[in-house]
Amino acid sequence: MMMHGYTKMQVVWLLLLLTSSSSSWHSGHGSDSDVQCLKDLKQSLVDPKGVLESWVFTEHNTDGDICQFAGVGCWRPDDNKVLSLSLGNLGLEGPFPEGLQLCRSLTILDLSGNKFSGPLPERISDQLPYITYLDLSNNSFSGEIPAGLGNMTYLNVLALQHNQFDGGIPAQLSNLSRLVSFSVAENSLSGPVPDSLQRFPPANFTGNPRLCGPPLDKKCKKRFRLRIHIRPIRIHLRLRRINDASSIGAAAGFVVGFVVAFYFPHRFLFCRSLRPYIVRVCG
Known part of the structure; x- marks a missing residue:
């Protein structure tokens, strides 16, 4: 050999x-x-x-x-x-x-x-x-x-x-x-x-x-690298800030509604097309 x-x-x-x-x-x-x-x-x-x-x-x-x-x-x-x-x-x-x-x-x-x-x-x-x-x-x-x-x-x-x-x-x-x-x-x-x-x-x-590759006749294949760039997407969420006045108003409305329902359980006030009317809900 x-x-x-x-x-x-x-x-x-x-x-x-x-x-x-x-x-x-x-x-x-x-x-x-x-x-x-x-x-x-x-x-x-x-x-x-x-x-x-x-x-x-x-x-x-x-x-x-x-x-x-x-x-x-x-x-x-x-x-x-x-x-x-x-x-x-x-x-x-x-x-x-x-x-x-x-x-x-x-x-x-x-x-x-x-x-x-x-x-x-x-x-x-x-x-x-x-x-x-x-x-x-x-x-x-x-x-x-x-x-x-x-x-x-x-x-x-x-x-x-x-x-x-x-x-x-x-x-x-x-x-x-x-x-x-x-x-x-x-x-x-x-x-x-x-x-x-x-x-x-x-x-x-x-x-x-x-x-x-050399010394062989067979050539090496080129390797291609696929690069994918993903840009980050920023999502801005704007939340409506509730100020102190609206918070107090909401709380007061809840208390008033609770009092009316407690002392006047037979009547509720509704409004439709800006025309107030009273509906009796129980006899």
Whole structure:
């Protein structure tokens, strides 16, 4: 498989040379955590082919023991500081492995060609702070590509092709200034390709029907924003103010009417067409 002008093995050897020159970053890390890292990783995986049965842990692992495990590479053969995990095409199953944050010197992680599924951790950069090579291709990882990948400042290779990722390509990946190889082909991604990733070949983005923009031929549709401005309508209600004189007159009229009705219950005075007359209401 070609990755932006390099074969996969060439990229691995290049990274091994680069990372070996900076081993002083990790010289202070203990090896006990690396042993626990591999224990947790093995327990979190389904291994139908029994490939990891060769990972036998004793009560007191001596320096260099775990460096003999299949797929494990160390900084030096006489210590237990894990440099790389090459676990591609082993038929492994399960979610993204646990315990990797305990492999504090890990710079290369290859999980390609397995049956891993589910989402990637959002804070994946906290688990893999020094990673330079990350190959998760040809699995069944799903969900959105975590924006936390953009915090992996040492990342040179990121291979996510042939999975089930959806959503957009995070703009945070623009922070990966050291990236020399990148692919998200054959997923379910949508939206535009971030500007900083447009330098990679179109083939590294194909297989995502809703992905658009350079370097792909498909143009992104412009989004029109409909803005509706509703001006507030002010309604002024003018209420007739009742002055003190009219209030007193109304009260006096009520009292007079009550007195007349009380003392003269048999007669009421009506007025029709300005002609007064008296009507007897009861005999």
